[in-house]
Amino acid sequence: MTNFPAVDLHAHIDPTITPRDLLNLRAVIFAASRSLAESRVALDRQHHDLLTIWGVGVHPGAKTALDGYDPEEFERLIARTPYVGEIGLDAKVPSRLAKQHEVFAALLTQLQAKPRLTSIHSYRATNEVVEHLEHTPITGAILHWWLGDRATTRRAVELGAYFSINTATMRRSDAIDLIPTDRLLLETDHPDGNRSGARPHQPGNVRDVEAALAKQRGVTTAQIRAHAWRNLATLVNTTGTKSLLPPRVAAILGAIE
Template sequence: MTNWPPLDLHAHIDTTVTPQDLLNLRAVVFAASRTLAESRLALHRQQHDLLTIWGVGVHPGVKVALDGYAPEEFNQLLDQTAYVSEVGLDARAPSRRAKQHEVLASLLSQLQKKPRLISIHSYGATREIVDHLERTPVTGAILHWWLGDRATTSRALELGAYFSLNIATLRQSDAIDLIPIDRLLLETDHPDGNRRGARPQQPGNVADVEASLAKARGISTTEVRIQAWRNLADLVTSTGTNDLLPSRVAAILGAIT
């Protein structure tokens, strides 16, 4: 296996976990936040966590996240991170759909001006997510735990979207084969996406995703991991976010050829 560490583009981590515990994961992990309040706590850690990228998020399925969304604060928090997560739409909360659309439209409008890596939630609303991306094109869109049909997946690809896959995605989706390998990233979505994944079930353990993708694409697990890092490097370059990453992560990306 390559010396490059595992790469997890979407996991949920308690903001009180110690820096040493995160280093012990031996992985580069993008940590999603659900609310602006959680994002504030997470981003205070940025200078201490060498391999973890903390995000700013407004989870569409969390009422307090939607109610607590303030465009000005979101815009200010963007200046502290390369990563926006978790944002999007969630059909499990029909009474809040109008608010979800309002918040997502506001977020995307700001992200047109400040490009970031954007991990987008789309449960039960994949077509509507692509509609938003067509109306408000952004650089850096990463469709997380994607279960869109083949036609919607093709639309997303035409818009330049990337896709982060966990082991549950691979078992549930019938459109993953459409996605070129240079648009694929790996995730755990810990603790939900890897409940039936390989042990230890922790952020950064994407070994089962790497193995499944390697088998499906007829390549080695080493090639899967290297390609994921190359794809991340392309995203960081296109969004201009290298200076917002922890220095160790930036150094890894700088070594990619």
């Protein structure tokens, strides 16, 4: 699998980018959206992009996204993509936490019925996010930029969650060793999560994360990339979303299987 492209499970990309510029990144990228309005724009271009999977998101830190959440529209949008991102909780703005909990609970309930690869935000709210997942477990949960403590990380692992790791996670987390290799995925969280990472700072450049994880686990970077692809294949199979992937990405996963 050494010739397989890098895979980035969470990056933010301007949905007006040209298909050529996206393809020139030479990586399979899951592009997270912050609101249903942004998601609509992103999904309208989905069939043009060979290696990019555009997500449907309701970012908990954005008031306009929370206010714009509509269950029926969310249902319509996720019918067009295998990826939901990002949703979750963000304790940076305590005054909106009640609304965040309400929306997150509703989204999880919808995703129980229609599983998707789901990238979950948990800034200063890791325990609360895990409590939601314990109450409303979903298939396909991916905890992105995870900074939970060791006890909360163990709970998340027991729930079957996956974890997408970026350079900031490697630098700040003291619980990465608790994450099984078969639950690890890679991300940039461009443009925020890779500010201190290796240049070029662009979606899909996960080489420094691969190198850091390889050193920690005593394996090669090629093995880390292979694990990421196998884990992605498992997630796609368990969520039943392969038919929603771009054909070229589905073909890569088919070669793994």
